[in-house]
Amino acid sequence: MLAGYSLGMLTLTQRLGLRLPIVLAPMAGGISTPELVAAVSTAGGLGSLGAAYLTPAQITEAGAAVRRLTQGAFALNLFAPHPTVATTGSEVERAAAELAPFHASLGLQPPELTAQANPDFGLQLEAVLEVCPAVLSFTFGRLEAQHLEALRSRGILTVGTATGLEEARQLEADGVEAIVVQGGAAGGHRGGWSEDELADTLSLTRAAAQSIRIPVIAAGGLMTAADVRAVLDAGASLAQCGTAFLRATEAGTSAPYWAALAAAKTGDTVLTRAFSGRTARGLRNAVTEGVQQPLPYPFQNALTRSMRAAGAKAGRADVLSLWAGEGVAHGLAGTAAEILESLWN
Ligand SMILES: Cc1cc2nc3c(=O)[nH]c(=O)nc-3n(C[C@H](O)[C@H](O)[C@H](O)COP(=O)(O)O)c2cc1C
The missing domain is CATH 3.20.20.70 (Aldolase class I)
Structure with missing residues (x-):
C-alpha cells in the first residue's frame, strides 16, 4: 500500500x-x-x-x-x-479596554492582567x-x-x-x-x-x-x-x-466552536493575534475584527482566558478562538x- x-x-x-x-x-x-x-x-x-x-x-x-x-x-x-517580550502599563490598559465590552457582554468584570508565568x-x-x-x-x-x-x-x-x-x-x-x-x-x-x-x-x-x-x-x-x-x-x-x-466525535471541540466549523465557508479564516498575542489562523469573529492592539504572548492569552471560558459555556462563538485552517469548509x-x-x- x-x-x-x-x-x-x-x-x-x-x-x-x-x-x-x-x-x-x-x-x-x-x-x-x-x-x-x-x-x-x-x-x-x-x-x-x-x-x-x-x-x-x-x-x-x-x-x-x-x-x-x-x-x-x-x-x-x-x-x-x-523569550517573553516586556509589556508596559499603558499597553495593558489599552488591550484590557478593547476586551472590556466583550467581558461586559458575558457579565464579566473588565480583564486584569495578573502575574503571568x-x-x-x-x-x-x-x-x-x-x-x-x-x-x-x-x-x-x-x-x-x-x-x-x-x-x-x-x-x-x-x-x-x-x-x-x-x-x-x-x-x-x-x-x-x-x-x-x-x-x-x-x-x-x-x-x-x-x-x-x-x-x-x-x-x-x-x-x-x-x-x-x-x-x-x-x-x-x-x-x-x-x-x-x-x-x-x-x-x-x-x-x-x-x-x-x-469535528471528530472524540475531539474536545466545544459546542459553539463545532457549530461555527460546520457553518464555515472557504475564505472565512483570518490570521489574528487577538486571542493569544501570537499569530494564529482561525475563523473571523467579533474579537478578531475588534481587537487591534493585543499584548504579546503570553499576556494576551492570559487576558482573554476568562472570556474564552465563559464564552464556551454560554455558547458564544463570537468571543472564542475558533482556530481553523484554510481548508475548513x-x-x-x-x-x-x-x-x-x-x-x-
Ligand atoms: C485547534 C488547533 C490547535 C493547535 N494547537 C497546536 C499545538 O498545540 N501544537 C502544535 O504544534 N501545533 C498546533 N496546531 C497546528 C497544527 O500542528 C498544524 O500545523 C495545523 O493544524 C495544520 O493545518 P490544518 O489545521 O489546516 O490541518 C493547532 C492547530 C489547530 C487547528
Missing part, C-alpha cells in the same frame, strides 16, 4: 508502526483529548496530544490515559521555551520523559542540546516545527530527527520563531524534502485524500492534519477512524 513513496516515509512509518502515513496534529487547549489521540493511533495513524498548556502532573495523567486506551504509538507536543518547560519535559511516548514534537522554537539528548537517549523521536526552509535547516543542524513544515494555510498558531513566510504547503514540502536529509512532515490545509497524496508525492514522509479532525464530522480513512482512501 505504501510502495512508491520515499524511503523516509517507510523509515518513519516503520519505526512508529503506522498503517497510514497520517499524523493527528497536536491541538492544545483541550481539543486533542486522550480519546481522540488513542482513536487515531488505534486506527493506524499517529495521534498527537497537545500538552503545552498542561502542568507536569496533567501531562503524566494524559499520557497514562492514552496508554490505557491504545497500544499504538503516540506523540506528545510542547511549546519550545521562548510561562509553564516551566523543564518540568513539562521531565513529565514527557516519564511518559516516554514514541514522539515528542515541539513548536515555536528550538530545544537545547541537552533536552534533545535526554529525549533521544530514551528512544523518543524528536520532531521540530518550521514555517520556512531556514528554520528547517536550523532544526536539522540541532539534531532533530524529523521536521513538521507548516504552510500558511494551517489552522492554529504559526509554529515558527524567525521568518514567517506563509508558504504554500506543497511548495514548502517539496523544497524541504529536497534540501534537508531528515524526514519531512507536511502540515497546512490537508483535508482530503488527494491533499495527503500530493504532499507525499512532493516528498513528505507523513501528512499532519489538524482542522480535518476538529472541507471538514467532515464523524469518528476519528472515519475521518482518518477519508484522508487516505
Whole structure:
C-alpha cells in the first residue's frame, strides 16, 4: 500500500508502526483529548496530544490515559521555551479596554492582567520523559542540546516545527530527527520563531524534502485524500492534519466552536493575534475584527482566558478562538477512524 513513496516515509512509518502515513496534529487547549489521540493511533495513524498548556502532573495523567486506551504509538507536543517580550502599563490598559465590552457582554468584570508565568518547560519535559511516548514534537522554537539528548537517549523521536526552509535547516543542524513544515494555510498558531513566510504547503514540502536529509512532515490545509497524496508525492514522509479532525466525535471541540466549523465557508479564516498575542489562523469573529492592539504572548492569552471560558459555556462563538485552517469548509464530522480513512482512501 505504501510502495512508491520515499524511503523516509517507510523509515518513519516503520519505526512508529503506522498503517497510514497520517499524523493527528497536536491541538492544545483541550481539543486533542486522550480519546481522540488513542482513536487515531488505534486506527493506524499517529495521534498527537497537545500538552503545552498542561502542568507536569496533567501531562503524566494524559499520557497514562492514552496508554490505557491504545497500544499504538503516540506523540506528545510542547511549546519550545521562548523569550517573553516586556509589556508596559499603558499597553495593558489599552488591550484590557478593547476586551472590556466583550467581558461586559458575558457579565464579566473588565480583564486584569495578573502575574503571568510561562509553564516551566523543564518540568513539562521531565513529565514527557516519564511518559516516554514514541514522539515528542515541539513548536515555536528550538530545544537545547541537552533536552534533545535526554529525549533521544530514551528512544523518543524528536520532531521540530518550521514555517520556512531556514528554520528547517536550523532544526536539522540541532539534531532533530524529523521536521513538521507548516504552510500558511494551517489552522492554529504559526509554529515558527524567525521568518514567517506563509508558504504554500506543497511548495514548502517539496523544497524541504529536497534540501534537508531528515524526514519531512507536511502540515497546512490537508483535508482530503488527494491533499495527503500530493504532499507525499512532493516528498513528505507523513501528512499532519489538524482542522480535518476538529469535528471528530472524540475531539474536545466545544459546542459553539463545532457549530461555527460546520457553518464555515472557504475564505472565512483570518490570521489574528487577538486571542493569544501570537499569530494564529482561525475563523473571523467579533474579537478578531475588534481587537487591534493585543499584548504579546503570553499576556494576551492570559487576558482573554476568562472570556474564552465563559464564552464556551454560554455558547458564544463570537468571543472564542475558533482556530481553523484554510481548508475548513472541507471538514467532515464523524469518528476519528472515519475521518482518518477519508484522508487516505
Ligand atoms: C485547534 C488547533 C490547535 C493547535 N494547537 C497546536 C499545538 O498545540 N501544537 C502544535 O504544534 N501545533 C498546533 N496546531 C497546528 C497544527 O500542528 C498544524 O500545523 C495545523 O493544524 C495544520 O493545518 P490544518 O489545521 O489546516 O490541518 C493547532 C492547530 C489547530 C487547528
